[in-house]
Amino acid sequence: MPTFTHPVDDAAEASQALRGLAHATRTFTDPADTYPVLGDLLAGVRSLRQVLDQLAAAHIGGRSRAHDDAGNQTAGATAALAAADELHQAGTLLDAVHDRVDEAMSQSGRIAWHPAPEPLDTSGVVRATVQAGELTLTVWPDAPLGEHQRYAYRIEHPATGQSIEGRDLFTGTGAPVSPARALRELAVFLSAAGESRQYALDHPGDHTDHDGAFPEWVADAAHRSPDSLAELIDHDPDLPDTAGRRWVSVVFLQGEDADRVLDIIDRDGTGAAIDHLTGHDFGEETTQAALENGYVYDTPPVGTLDRTATRGAYALTYSPFLGHVSLLRAYDPAPDPELRTAHMPTFASASASAAGAAEHAQARGRRSEGKDWFARRPGASVSQGRGLAL
Numbered sequence: 292m293p294t295f296t297h298p299v300d301d302a303a304e305a306s307q308a309l310r311g312l313a314h315a316t317r318t319f320t321d322p323a324d325t326y327p328v329l330g331d332l333l334a335g336v337r338s339l340r341q342v343l344d345q346l347a348a349a350h351i352g353g354r355s356r357a358h359d360d361a362g363n364q365t366a367g368a369t370a371a372l373a374a375a376d377e378l379h380q381a382g383t384l385l386d387a388v389h390d391r392v393d394e395a396m397s398q399s400g401r402i403a404w405h406p407a408p409e410p411l412d413t414s415g416v417v418r419a420t421v422q423a424g425e426l427t428l429t430v431w432p433d434a435p436l437g438e439h440q441r442y443a444y445r446i447e448h449p450a451t452g453q454s455i456e457g458r459d460l461f462t463g464t465g466a467p468v469s470p471a472r473a474l475r476e477l478a479v480f481l482s483a484a485g486e487s488r489q490y491a492l493d494h495p496g497d498h499t500d501h502d503g504a505f506p507e508w509v510a511d512a513a514h515r516s517p518d519s520l521a522e523l524i525d526h527d528p529d530l531p532d533t534a535g536r537r538w539v540s541v542v543f544l545q546g547e548d549a550d551r552v553l554d555i556i557d558r559d560g561t562g563a564a565i566d567h568l569t570g571h572d573f574g575e576e577t578t579q580a581a582l583e584n585g586y587v588y589d590t591p592p593v594g595t596l597d598r599t600a601t602r603g604a605y606a607l608t609y610s611p612f613l614g615h616v617s618l619l620r621a622y623d624p625a626p627d628p629e630l631r632t633a634h635m636p637t638f639a640s641a642s643a644s645a646a647g648a649a650e651h652a653q654a655r656g657r658r659s660e661g662k663d664w665f666a667r668r669p670g671a672s673v674s675q676g677r678g679l680a681l
Contacts, residue, residue, distance in 0.1 A: 323404040329396040336389045340382050347378035419470030423478060423523055424516020425450060426509070430473040433458050442473040446481075446509055453508050463598065463611075478523035479596060480504060485513035485520065538588045538606060538619040539581035542571035545615040552616045553609065561600035565607050568618040578622055591619050 293301050312328075319325060350357075350371045357367030418431040426446055433443040441461045447454040460477055462468045468476075488510040505513075513520060544552060555564045571577075581587055591606040593599055600607045604621040 321404070322402075326396065326399050326402075329392065329399055333389070333392050333396055336385060336392055340385045340389065343378050343382040343385065347375040347382070350375040350378070417470060419474055421474055421523065422519075423481070424519035425512040426481070426516065428474055428477055428481075430460065430470055430477060432467060432470075433460075435467075436461070439463070440467045442470075442477075444473075444477055446477075446505070448508060448512055451508070453506075455506060455509065475523055478520045481509070481513040482517065482520045482524060484510040485515075485517055488514040537622045538591050539578050539622045540586040540588075541577055541581075541605075541618040541620050542568055543615065543617045545613075549609075549614050549616045553611055553614070556609065561607055561609075562602055564609075564616070565600070565602045565605050565618065568607070568616070569605065571618065572620060577620075581622075587622065588619070592617075 293304060295301070316328065354368040354371040355364075357371040358364050359366040359370065418429055420427065420429040422428075425448060427449060429445040429447070430442045431444075433441045435441060439461050440463060441458065443456065443458045444460050445454060445456045460473060460480075462473055462476060484505045492514075552564050552567065555567055591599070591608060593608055594610060594613070596612045597608045597610045599609075606619045606621070607617070608619070609616040
């Protein structure tokens with residue numbers, strides 16, 4: 292308990308109290324407790340300012356009794372005045388500390404702390420782990436956030452022992468994606484971080500923060516592992532086995548036309564979008580148009596940021612980031628009886644399908660030129676609230 296009369300005893304008690312506070316504030320069970328702690332600290336800073344002034348006054352008032360170890364009074368008085376001057380300067384610096392703590396308390400008072408979310412029961416949750424260069428990546432399903440599915444993830448660097456975890460790997464709406472798909476999407480973000488690191492190395496004078504999603508050690512490791520990440524990205528687990536089959540482009544949409552289909556995906560799912568886009572398929576006429584124009588693929592062409600879905604003979608690829616949608620159909624030499632040819636709208640034509648395929652190929656060519664993934668393309672509209680977030 293403070294004595295209020297014995298400076299030495301009260302100083303020792305204050306020192307112990309601050310030591311205890313330093314240990315106690317290593318963790319806060321309830322972040323709302325920071326506000327009263329700041330209030331007490333602010334009062335302590337004010338008292339400390341007063342103590343410094345009073346210590347300086349004591350040195351000045353008692354300088355006639357000050358001597359050095361050799362008994363020299365002049366040297367002792369000089370040291371007393373110097374100590375008083377340093378204490379006054381410390382008090383002046385403490386004024387700035389007081390102002391900063393006061394402002395921090397003011398900002399903290401504006402916060403309404405919400406209760407912590409209930410911990411997610413991860414017992415029995417399927418986890419997927421893969422080694423990507425220097426990094427070990429692990430993902431597992433997390434509780435959906437509203438209509439948005441999401442995965443949690445851990446990134447580890449076994450050589451250094453560093454690791455981070457997150458719960459913000461959003462994988463779209465509708466049915467949850469597979470862990471393998473979540474790993475692919477995590478690899479996309481890591482690859483972007485690696486490219487941002489390369490940009491920083493190539494432009495040392497540019498201090499723009501191009502990617503703050505991961506710590507620097509993660510970006511460095513991603514920068515050193517581009518091939519491993521590219522292998523993860525190129526493997527799309529949601530596409531079917533295409534051995535012995537080829538794929539023809541049915542339609543490619545971008546801009547406002549693509550936004551309407553992306554809205555269908557958000558609202559009703561990829562199955563409804565595929566049903567909608569099959570209205571552009573004229574069966575053999577579409578196949579011949581694609582063959583004549585060279586829009587035939589051994590595997591469905593998928594961009595780095597594309598998502599995929601399949602239904603029957605159709606493969607849907609779409610990118611909420613870049614604002615485009617593509618529908619392809621499996622092509623076999625023998626006619627496929629499942630092709631929908633009986634209810635096509637009269638206003639569509641095979642030439643429109645071929646034109647869409649041409650735009651499809653041109654757009655993919657543009658994406659392969661090394662441009663920024665997130666740069667807005669001319670003529671493309673922006674749709675809010677779509678895509679992954681990290």
